[in-house]
Ligand code: ADP
């Protein structure tokens with residue numbers, strides 16, 4: 130039931146204008162809300178979920194509105210034909226603007242959006258082409274089969290259909306392979322790129338999608354208002370859309386609708402009441418809105434929606450008989466999988482990794498050990514393209530990894546876990562695991578929006594479920610990832626890595642935080658993987674775990690290699706005993 134009431138509320142809003150005696154004024158207000166909601170849905174993807182704050186969405190409304198205004202008024206196009214043009218104009222503009230501004234991060238990005246939104250406003254307001262401050266009027270109304278949609282009620286039909294389409298497309302997009310890469314941008318970008326996600330591309334995609342939704346809203350606005358001028362596409366409007374997203378709950382599709390509704394209605398009421406109360410004309414509502422925003426951010430930083438809905442994410446249905454994904458061939462046992470020589474990394478004056486050399490052969494479990502700060506995790510980062518070595522060679526199956534970005538290293542078959550767990554907090558365990566299979570799927574954004582990706586998604590999730598069962602966490606599949614104990618989250622990371630179908634598995638302290646029997650189960654799993662031909666490089670502090678499991682050890686201290694060999698030889702090595710192991714066991 131809890132899942133249904135937002136739908137019921139939406140249905141009620143859509144039914145309202147058709148009831149007899151409903152004032153036109155209300156219907157007009159609903160039209161305004163619907164158009165705003167479409168813009169805010171884009172902001173949900175971009176800001177709430179993708180983590181990129183944009184003050185500039187109103188500019189993209191402007192692109193859509195001016196595109197249709199110019200083509201219909203000056204060139205006599207049918208409004209229906211201008212819609213794809215409006216979307217394309219905004220899409221191309223977003224790609225260009227995005228290519229420049231999306232390199233910025235955090236506050237700088239937000240400032241960047243402020244900058245171009247202000248400049249675009251002046252472009253609209255100062256060029257003859259856009260009709261300067263007067264804008265363009267006498268825009269034709271939409272018409273269906275000769276029937277002109279000039280009254281608010283008829284137009285509402287179009288707006289409502291537009292809102293429904295935007296909701297469906299957005300939900301489809303978010304629940305897909307591309308959607309997971311957008312959802313991983315906030316906080317999980319390093320992990321996602323280590324599984325092949327092209328994170329810059331995911332950012333652009335979210336940006337273009339939001340821009341196109343805004344342009345669609347602008348197109349609707351132009352044919353409702355029948356005239357355009359620069360004011361509704363300026364910075365104030367951009368701030369208001371962001372306010373709607375934040376108030377409603379920026380990370381939630383239903384929050385977009387709630388925010389658009391609340392802000393539009395409150396704004397309308399305040400514009401009416403405040404001047405009478407204060408006894409003077411002016412945009413006093415802006416001041417009140419500022420105060421409301423601060424209050425909401427204090428009391429409900431996630432917005433209002435999460436406080437209204439306690440619905441847990443729906444359990445994902447796994448199609449167990451989905452055809453399994455193709456698997457790579459494992460190299461023959463004994464093949465040199467990893468050959469590292471002269472590897473070096475400095476941070477300022479600190480030599481974190483100093484001329485490290487070692488090899489790992491197919492079907493081996495090699496332990497990389499050493500005290501805290503020895504340079505083990507940095508070595509992992511160098512091997513996986515997360516960081517660039519200052520010098521040295523890394524050969525993976527005779528191919529150099531130096532200079533490759535993380536996603537290219539992943540593509541070759543190198544998967545890893547992180548010492549500091551990197552799971553996407555807003556996603557369930559199984560969705561996080563499915564990110565590991567990113568490279569084994571191909572569906573793009575358009576296919577996802579149109580739901581053409583279901584067969585592939587079924588295969589990816591069947592694989593994720595299989596790997597989750599393999600590490601013993603099947604019963605946690607639908608739990609929010611960060612609700613698990615930290616030790617279990619590390620094991621989720623192993624399942625995610627296995628989803629890549631790796632040749633080489635790099636595990637950074639996988640047993641930390643596990644209980645005794647969980648460690649034993651992990652050791653059994655790693656032995657089984659080795660038996661199946663996988664090659665494993667392992668950083669771990671638990672000496673019993675390491676000594677019993679590994680074929681060979683590489684010992685590091687202060688960035689340099691102290692020793693290399695079997696557990697027995699390393700244990701007897703005087704340098705190792707002195708630096709690390711203490712008295713011989
Ligand atoms: P380990 O994993 O063996 O505990 P790390 O590889 O994490 O060691 O760290 C090795 C050394 O490099 C430490 O002294 C650490 O402080 C330093 N270090 C690691 N990453 C960075 C970084 N991004 N910037 C500066 N120093 C770093």
Ligand code: MG
Pocket residue numbers: 505506507548
């Ligand atoms: Mg470490």
